[in-house]
Amino acid sequence: MPSATAETPKPTLLELLWRAAPDGARGPRKGLTVDAVVDAAIEIADAEGLEAVTMRRVAQSLGKATMTLYTYVPGKTELIVLMLDALYGRMDFEDTAGRPWRERLSALARDDYRMYRAHAWAAAASQTRPPLGPGQSTKYEHELRALDGLGLSDVEMDDALAYLLGFVRTAAADAAGADAEREASAMSDQEWWEANGPLLARVLDTERFPTAVRVGQAAGEAHGSAFDPAHAFEFGLARTLDGLAVIIER
């Protein structure tokens, strides 16, 4: 009678993040690593967007069969978490030790924003409370240090950081969205107005929507287009820091 089929203790997500899975000693040599899979996926996402990251595509870029990936990663969900943690771990942060708090937090925000802009898929994929992988932990530690010693309680520090990073993530996602939309439409602003202007003029009458028409027009003219992500980021960052100032300089 053959012994009961051995239960392969499949690694948890956390073990995977920390690369803490004991690599099996028995079978054939591994032809890949988790890092290789993650890197390949990031490369594809950077070049062609997250929707181009399919298991087949990643495997192909590694010269392996699709199902081989599942030796290294439990599924696509986990792969994306790993991709994000890798990004966090590779960020380089501006050194702002000793500078005033406003500059420190501003640098934090800009570091984050730069990372998101360099990997357009990341803002949409990331969550507010990512799992505590090594990359996220390193990032979190660095960010908290910028907030330490400002007179905030520990809980306030966490609140403030989550608030600041939430703003940056949204701003980056909006910027990426605006890019994608512009690319997808392949329609100049002029063409768009020729196609949609008449209807809008008929339907957005100044009787029902006086303020919207006035403000929308002003905003559109000021930015030269419907939405200016860079301006939104600068405006928002200033407001966010002003908002935090109230509890920091209290």
Place this chain on the structure above:
Amino acid sequence: MPSATAETPKPTLLELLWRAAPDGARGPRKGLTVDAVVDAAIEIADAEGLEAVTMRRVAQSLGKATMTLYTYVPGKTELIVLMLDALYGRMDFEDTAGRPWRERLSALARDDYRMYRAHAWAAAASQTRPPLGPGQSTKYEHELRALDGLGLSDVEMDDALAYLLGFVRTAAADAAGADAEREASAMSDQEWWEANGPLLARVLDTERFPTAVRVGQAAGEAHGSAFDPAHAFEFGLARTLDGLAVIIER
């Protein structure tokens, strides 16, 4: 020789949003309306999440064949836009005329947050600059009126509103994400710690991550769990209004 195949001028998204498509006079009677399709889709999304909204599922709930939907809606992308605009159009806003600006903006944020929480799928699906459908236009008009007469320029009004709503959307998406995660894991905090505690203790050493460990612990204990969406919303709203105060009370 048969005449050239007639070109059905398929309606643009804007025409669809404003229900401005001329309904064809020729063929059989329509068995549905755009609204019926949109409502059915919203009902499914509310009950089972956006990922349950498939063309087959929506059609089935209307007692029609799948492809019938494409008579009313160009595709799934457009359907989701229509769903969101419908939500915006049905919001009811707290009347805050004459009240101080901070209460007015706070009510705006809470109205928005309430809508997102009632339709958990909406925060993730919505964009910063939604197409100018009737719902979005009504909402935008109402919101701008709350910002009018505060001494802001038109461009600043638009900036401030986008900033405020961006915060609310993110907070709502985070809250929905936290709900979903809790539901999906089906793991009590205690079980989670039993499974992952040992690894975390080994790997999150206080040498490398002193601040992160300290603050993370404090935050976790304060909220009784890793993340408290309601608290994050209140904290963030206060900060956001404080930040806007700087340009409003200038």
Place this chain on the structure above:
DNA sequence: TGATTATAATGTACAACGTACAGAGAAAAG
């Protein structure tokens, strides 16, 4: 050394998705 056993790698297969397309039938227009 030879038998055993855990593991890596892979091919096949399946269910689910959005939607292109062609055809059948209905109603208005000529």
Place this chain on the structure above:
DNA sequence: CTTTTCTCTGTACGTTGTACATTATAATCA
């Protein structure tokens, strides 16, 4: 009555994530 146009539908295609069985490989144990 004929023609035209439109609604509705069934079938089918390409794509997705991944379950599963199989084969090859290497370390372990007798």
